[in-house]
Amino acid sequence: DVKVTQSSRYLVKRTGEKVFLECVQDMDHENMFWYRQDPGLGLRLIYFSYDVKMKEKGDIPEGYSVSREKKERFSLILESASTNQTSMYLCASSLDGGYTFGSGTRLTVV
Amino acid sequence: DAKTTQPPSMDCAEGRAANLPCNHSTISGNEYVYWYRQIHSQGPQYIIHGLKNNETNEMASLIITEDRKSSTLILPHATLRDTAVYYCIVRFRNSGNTPLVFGKGTRLSVIA
Numbered sequence: 001d002v003k004v005t006q007s008s009r010y011l012v013k014r015t016g017e018k019v020f021l022e023c024v025q026d027m028d029h030e031n032m033f034w035y036r037q038d039p040g041l042g043l044r045l046i047y048f049s050y051d052v053k054m055k056e057k058g059d060i061p062e063g064y065s066v067s068r069e070k071k072e073r074f075s076l077i078l079e080s081a082s083t084n085q086t087s088m089y090l091c092a093s094s095l096d097g098g099y100t101f102g103s104g105t106r107l108t109v110v
Numbered sequence: 111d112a113k114t115t116q117p118p119s120m121d122c123a124e125g126r127a128a129n130l131p132c133n134h135s136t137i138s139g140n141e142y143v144y145w146y147r148q149i150h151s152q153g154p155q156y157i158i159h160g161l162k163n164n165e166t167n168e169m170a171s172l173i174i175t176e177d178r179k180s181s182t183l184i185l186p187h188a189t190l191r192d193t194a195v196y197y198c199i200v201r202f203r204n205s206g207n208t209p210l211v212f213g214k215g216t217r218l219s220v221i222a
Contacts, residue, residue, distance in 0.1 A: 020141070042214060043212040045211075058209060088151075090153050090154075092153070092210070098156050099154070099156065101155070102153050104152065104153050106151075
């Protein structure tokens, strides 16, 4: 089975900190995605990548950046964390139409 | 990707079949119907997908109408652990680099 592993399940950070959320997949998938999920707003796409060193903005990229130096790893970076970035962050990978998601990282910014 | 319409919520008694409908009247000939579910506080999980024939796996069955404008996901013997939000998504098969867009889905509550 494909596994998508997110480095932390729960994270608490202070306002203004630089935050790294890590995601690793083990099935050589080319495509990787970062979503955030908030009550009442559903899943929203932040960034995605379809190849190493390639990245594309999703629907809500503001305040975020990403890094894809290796095929298996896709990092989401909050340059200066703010309280409105408190959310559940979900990473996914895919090869064709089917996606595999990680378990999510619940980030709280205080 | 074609638009889908699902009821916002449904209840099902434990042990009974849960039938979750999805309308996708603008589906094109090469688009597949995918189903995912999201159990509370977890990432979405792939369930099943199909093009035009009915499909079955260990989790569920997918029934697609002959005109392909609607489909039904069937959980044959629902358990409390099937309580989740179920998403019906229509997309092309080889569209792995096109982001998955989630609607609001159907919140299924399985009741003891």
